[in-house]
Amino acid sequence: QTPKGSCLEAVKIAIDAGYRHIDGAFVYFNEHEVGQAIREKIAEGKIKREDIFYCGKLWNTCHPPELVRPTLEKTLKILQLDYVDLYIIELPMAFKPGDALYPKDENGKFIYHETDLCATWEALEACKDAGLAKSIGVSNFNRRQLEMIMNKPGLKYKPVSNQVECHPYFTQPKLLEFCRQHDIVIVGYSPLGTSRDESWVNVSSPPLLKDPVLNAIGKKYNKTAAQIALRFNVQRGVVVIPKSFNPQRIRENFQIFDFSLTEQEMKEIEALNKNVRYVELLM
Ligand code: A2P
Numbered sequence: 001q002t003p004k005g006s007c008l009e010a011v012k013i014a015i016d017a018g019y020r021h022i023d024g025a026f027v028y029f030n031e032h033e034v035g036q037a038i039r040e041k042i043a044e045g046k047i048k049r050e051d052i053f054y055c056g057k058l059w060n061t062c063h064p065p066e067l068v069r070p071t072l073e074k075t076l077k078i079l080q081l082d083y084v085d086l087y088i089i090e091l092p093m094a095f096k097p098g099d100a101l102y103p104k105d106e107n108g109k110f111i112y113h114e115t116d117l118c119a120t121w122e123a124l125e126a127c128k129d130a131g132l133a134k135s136i137g138v139s140n141f142n143r144r145q146l147e148m149i150m151n152k153p154g155l156k157y158k159p160v161s162n163q164v165e166c167h168p169y170f171t172q173p174k175l176l177e178f179c180r181q182h183d184i185v186i187v188g189y190s191p192l193g194t195s196r197d198e199s200w201v202n203v204s205s206p207p208l209l210k211d212p213v214l215n216a217i218g219k220k221y222n223k224t225a226a227q228i229a230l231r232f233n234v235q236r237g238v239v240v241i242p243k244s245f246n247p248q249r250i251r252e253n254f255q256i257f258d259f260s261l262t263e264q265e266m267k268e269i270e271a272l273n274k275n276v277r278y279v280e281l282l283m
Contacts, residue, residue, distance in 0.1 A: 002030050002245070010245045011037035015047060017251045023163075023187075023241040025057035025090060026075050027101060035079030054079070055086040055163075055187075057139065058124070061101055063094035063115040068123035072132050087124060087133035088163060092117060092145045093283065110283050117145065118152045125156045139163035139187075140281060143178050150182065163187040166238055168229055169208050171273040176238065188233050191240040192226050192253075194278045205276045213268055221259045224252060231256045232269045 002010075007030035011022060015037065024034050038054070041047050056079075062071040072087055094113040096103040103111040124136040137159040138146070150158050162179055166172050166188030179186050193208025194201045208214070214225035223231070226242070230253060233240045242253040261269070 002028070002033075005033070006245050007033040008037050010250060012041060013247050013250050014254075015041045015052075017254045019250075019254060020047075020051055021053040021055070021239070021241065023055045023189075024079075025059070026071070026078075027057070027059050027090070031056070031075060031078045035081055039080060049081070053085040054081065055088060056084040056133075057088050057090035058120070059101060060091055060093060060095040061097050061103065061113075063089075063113065063117075063120045064097055065115075065119045065123035067097060068120060069127055069130070069132070072127050076132065083131060084133050086135045086137055086161065087127060088137040088139045088159075088161070089117070089120060089124065089141075091140045091281065091283075092138070092142075094120075117148060121149050121152065121159075122156075128157060135160045137161035137163070137184075137187075139189075143175060146178070146182070146184065158182070159184055161185040161187050161239075163189055163241075165190050165277055165279050166233060167191050167193055167208055168211065168214065168232055168269050168272040169193065169205060169274045170277055171270055173270075173273070176236070180237070185239060186237075187239040187241060189241055190278055191230055191233055191242050193229070195243075196278075201278050202276070202280050203278075205274060205278055211272060213272060217261070217265050217269070223256075223259065226253060227256050228261070228269070231259070231261055232266065235261055235266060 011034050022034060024031050038052055042049060056075045058071060094115040096111040096113045105111055127133045128136050136157060141162050162184050164172060166186060167190060176186055196203050209225045211225060214228045218225050218228045230240050230242060244250045244253060
């Protein structure tokens with residue numbers, strides 16, 4: 001989903017800037033570039049493999065338990081790495097397995113598949129036991145879906161994290177509290193309010209980075225609205241995975257550890273919550 005070579009460059013710049021957590025997926029079609037960037041930086045002596053935290057994702061068409069390990073092995077082969085640090089179920093719905101990543105019927109409707117999410121989870125547990133994934137988690141799961149996994153008879157490992165949309169306009173107060181109680185880390189995607197690509201983003205919600213409150217607070221600290229949005233989440237214990245292909249903005253998004261927001265500012269930003277998603281995932 002990225003122009004050829006741009007991901008390789010962006011990951012190398014990010015590693016040089018200090019990033020260590022890289023969020024990827026088979027369906028981003030750039031895992032080969034991510035793997036190459038990591039391997040080049042290791043060869044340069046800039047990092048060791050264990051410094052990097054790579055998250056890979058199991059796509060919807062690969063939920064049947066017998067497909068899980070081969071799918072992860074395929075990702076590892078593309079990355080040319082021995083293990084991923086985190087492997088997560090990308091979405092809590094299964095599509096019909098096969099070559100089509102977005103299988104649709106003649107009416108344009110998605111063709112789903114009846115795989116028990118708990119069975120998929122057990123296959124992830126086996127990948128962890130085999131050393132192919134250091135940790136396992138989920139993404140886009142609501143509380144009910146998390147509970148289904150956690151209450152599964154014979155559960156071996158609970159999800160360490162749940163990656164969901166999270167930013168000042170969609171702060172996830174209830175899910176965050178639930179996950180805190182259960183020691184599940186929330187990883188916030190679209191922490192800057194997305195690229196506003198109308199093919200997958202609900203653009204009726206206003207642009208996050210134009211928000212007057214974020215910009216006013218930014219002025220006080222000589223920071224941008226983007227830095228304030230990221231700092232807000234980090235300060236409340238939410239991991240952020242900002243996306244940028246621009247060297248200056250990649251570096252900018254890392255400069256968030258030299259200041260902190262006051263309690264009052266945290267509250268002001270929390271009050272921006274609109275409970276509206278940019279990424280509706282209507283499938
Ligand atoms: P670009 O790649 O040109 O920097 P999200 O992380 O919420 O998905 O947002 C990604 C979008 O935000 C991308 O369009 C990216 O564009 C843009 N972006 C990333 N960092 C910044 C920043 N510091 N200021 C403004 N826009 C940014």
